[in-house]
Each structure stands twice: as structure tokens, then as C-alpha cells.
Amino acid sequence: MNFLTDEQQMWKDTVDRVMQEEVTCEYVRQCDIDRKYPYEAYDKIAKMGWLRLLVPEENGGDGGTIFDYALMCEGLARYGFDFATAFMVSTFTAMNICKFGTKDQQERFLPAFMAGEIRFSISISEPSAGSDAANTKTRSEETPEGWKITGQKLWCSGAAARNVVIAMLTRSDKEATKHKGLTVLLVPNDTKGLDIRKLPTMARRATGTTEIFADGAIVPHANVLGQPGDGWKIITDHLELERIAVSAAYVGNAQQAVTDATRYAHERIQFDKSIFEFQVIRHMLADMQTAVDAARLIVYRAAEMASRGIPCQREVSMAKLMASETLQTVTRNGMQILGGHSMLPEADMERYFREGMQSTIGGGTSQIQRTLIAKSMSL
């Protein structure tokens, strides 16, 4: 049974075809090997107008649904979650600007984002603010010249690419603690006083993740997103879209891992037969496909609820938990099925496996998702 409408299926098929014929698996693999941001593919996808999908019509976008967007993320992540990250981190902040930005910010940033001329990154985490995301220490203060930022941010994905504006969570009220007194600033990555260093991480090698040192960097007064002190509200809103999108992308990458492992199992001959003939391998593949199908359904449920504006924090956490754990499990099993061959970049599975390992950490760990789900079950 297919739960997608004809239009949704057509959109999904289009994204798949573009990835297969115009972006290609070889390109995604090479960006990972070279640790090179996928500029060419980003430009191509911007030219096709896909960055407009979620932006409301009144802001010049297509006004698509979160479900349409989830289908796109699923397809973009087919040859590796990292590749889809380049587009996803940019869209999350663009949507925050649509929702919380001033008219001036919407006019300054959104057309340039949709044209692919500027990108966005989101910088919440710090050395002492991981799962405890509101433990922000980076300080911002209003001065006559603008907002002055001092501190250190960590794991800011995509921030070292060309023309990036970072949505940076800062503490603007030093007396306030945790969720209060936080302000999101829009910080161009070439701002004087910023030092952005790409980290040599195991996963996310192409889009890259970074640490950022801010030493009195100043951004204009007009670059506060929402009101000073609104930071946590904006970040919470951001996290819902982020978790739906990444969950859909985990499913897309996990499906490719199962497809690759199945093909390999049919082709690899040992003891005069394909290894697919061994029941242990067939059953592994059956479990892998079942897990991916179940993850996809739970992700579609969250995306559909969010599209209809139904509160769905619990369903979003379930989707994030299940899709990330599924990507990790199926890629680990994929490594086993591909045997020694799995260790080589050409086999792609080691890249999918590395992405699987980070998927249960980034965007809120599995432990945090379980905590949120359990909280919603309290009597």
C-alpha cells in the first residue's frame, strides 16, 4: 500500500532521478573523500528552485508542506546523509527568518537564500552546552556599534562554506540562566573577530562541522532574530523542523544501504552460490528492510502531523529516535554483509556507516529523545 498521493509520489521520483542522474553517487562519494563542500550540486539544486519549497508564498517561495520537504530530504540523503545536511541546515534558519524575522531581514536574506547565493548554519552547541543546549555561555551585548559577541561555539555544521550566515544562540542577559536571556543573532561568517575552524570529524566530512571562536565580533543591531531574549522560543521551533527533516534523511540513506547490501548479496559468490542463498544473510536483509519501512512510516506520520499544524513533539522524537537507530543498525549489518569490501570508499557502506554513527548524536541524542518521549507518557 502506498500512502503517498500521485503528486507526492511524482515529487519523490523526481528527487530520486535528479540524485541518480544529475548529482550521482560518485560525486557525493568524492566530496566525502576530499572533504569538499558540494558547491556544484548546491548551485544546481538552487537553480532548480528546490530551496524555495518551504518558503511561504508571501515571501516569494512555493509554500510547500513539511511533508513535501521531508520527501525531498529523504531523496537528497540517498547517497549519504552528509550531502543532504548542506541543504537542510540552510533551510532551518531560512524558515526561522520567515517566522520570526523582520521585514528587512526577510528581504535581505530570503531571496538570496532561494537563489543559492547565501547559505545558513545553526550554532546552538558549545563546549559546555551539548544535550544541555540552553547552557549557553557565549555572550552578546548591545553596544552603539551593534551586538558584540564573545565566546566559543562548537559543531556548527556548514559554517566554513562560502557566503554563510550563522544563526548563533548567545546569552544577552548575563544575570539570566538556562532558557531565559538568550538571543539569536544572524552572523555572516566573514564577520571580523570570528575564527571558524573545520573539524576533522569521522562523519560529515563534506558539509563539514566547525568550532567558532568569537572575539568581540560585531553584527548590526538589525541582525537580531525576533526580539532579544526570544532565543529559546526560536530554537525550540527550529528543532521540530530539524528533527523531522533529519529523520527523513536517515530513512533515505538507510534505504540505499539496504539496496546496496541486497545487490551485493546477490552478486557475491562464495561456496559456489550467492551469499543471498545463505539464510542468515537473507534474514538479515529481511530485518533491515522491515526496519527501514517501519522508520519511514513513523517519519511520515510526524511530517504529516507537522504539515497539518498538529502538536507532535512526541511523534517527532519517536521519528528521530527510530530513524537514526535504524540507519545505524542497517549500516552496521550492511558492513557485515559486504565483508572486507565494505571497508573501501567505493563500496559507500563505510560512509553510510559513519553517518549512522553520528545520527544518534547530532540533533539531540537517542537518550534525549527517549527522555522526551517518556516525559509525554507521564500520568
Ligand SMILES: Cc1cc2nc3c(=O)[nH]c(=O)nc-3n(C[C@H](O)[C@H](O)[C@H](O)COP(=O)(O)OP(=O)(O)OC[C@H]3O[C@@H](n4cnc5c(N)ncnc54)[C@H](O)[C@@H]3O)c2cc1C
Ligand atoms: C556531526 C555533528 C554535527 C553537528 N552539527 C551541529 C550544528 O550544526 N549546530 C549545533 O548547534 N550543534 C551541532 N551538533 C551538536 C549536537 O547537537 C550535539 O553533539 C548533541 O546535542 C549532543 O551533545 P554532546 O555531543 O555535547 O553530548 P553530551 O550532551 O555531552 O552527551 C554525552 C552522552 O551523555 C548522554 N546524556 C547527556 N545528558 C543526558 C541526560 N539528561 N539523560 C540521559 N543521557 C544524557 C548523551 O545522550 C550522550 O550519550 C552536531 C553534532 C554532530 C556529531
